[in-house]
């Protein structure tokens with residue numbers, strides 16, 4: 329493991345909201361930054377807003393108006409990260425570490441012009457490089473940039489992860505450490521499966537699938553960046569500072585005889601709703617009309633199932649984020665009447681449960697076994713979708729916890745030692 333053994337280099341450290349939630353937490357982050365710096369590393373820190381700051385700012389906006397102009401929302405939300413970046417630099421000054429903070433704009437993080445969910449198009453990073461060359465620790469406000477129209481933008485909720493990984497890629501950092509309130513990526517959510525285990529490592533594509541089906545630890549876009557630019561991520565806790573989970577393109581730990589785990593984790597997600605359009609005429613162009621409407625409103629459709637038609641009519645079901653349900657419903661009802669469907673129903677009492685593992689590629693029968701386990705637990709499957717390394721099912725929300733627990737046990741994750749061999753020491 330080149331990365332794990334390398335002791336000195338350029339480290340990007342990202343601290344999430346809980347890691348900088350109060351003055352004591354900020355001081356302990358400052359100590360850890362100082363520790364990393366004193367071990368000879370160049371350090372770039374990316375911070376989130378303190379604790380629930382972003383939620384509180386959003387609630388203030390809700391209290392003054394129902395209309396939220398994107399530009400002004402971004403001006404508002406970016407203040408949260410400015411508070412933590414400057415406080416961290418002040419804390420570092422207090423322990424004799426020279427540090428300088430930059431907003432996203434000052435750091436040269438250039439985005440497109442889509443307010444509240446901008447995408448990074450380029451990172452200039454000149455001031456970051458200069459400050460590093462002067463021996464300073466650089467602290468960058470997460471979750472924000474400046475658009476090609478010179479307006480302040482934000483990257484969508486959880487966007488500080490993306491800031492950190494994108495900066496790590498642009499600066500060619502040796503590692504991007506993501507400090508959070510959990511000690512790593514687990515085989516399942518420990519709140520549901522107490523015997524869930526921390527994974528020692530994961531491949532980018534596994535992490536991508538996990539983030540895509542509901543794991544909240546890393547923002548999906550940050551993982552895409554990491555994979556595209558091959559930035560190793562170390563997810564770890566700022567509460568215990570213990571070693572966490574490495575996400576990289578490493579397939580095995582040098583021991584080629586070691587068997588690849590078939591399943592790395594069980595992921596659940598209760599944040600989606602299911603919409604069904606009933607009595608849809610079965611002819612070309614219907615799905616296009618429906619999903620184009622949703623896409624143009626930026627609604628992310630996840631699973632889609634179309635039944636076989638009977639008497640020229642069919643049903644189409646799909647899932648959308650609960651948060652988008654209101655907008656989706658309006659569009660779907662409109663399209664449904666345009667195409668002559670007989671009705672629309674929706675169900676928010678659903679959950680998606682997914683098995684993810686790179687070893688699935690070469691190991692047939694995972695889906696069959698998953699369905700058998702669910703059947704044995706009397707759990708009905710509403711929808712199914714798969715990729716080469718993932719199987720997902722939509723089930724009733726009330727069955728979610730028992731599905732996650734029984735799959736975790738059935739696929740050997742309660743104890744499987746092959747899945748989380750420790751990595752070489754690195755602080």
Ligand code: ASP
Nearest residue numbers: 376382471485486487488
């Ligand atoms: N503060 C922002 C949020 O709460 C960004 C982040 O924490 O990553 O979504």
Ligand code: MG
Nearest residue numbers: 344486545547
């Ligand atoms: Mg986060």
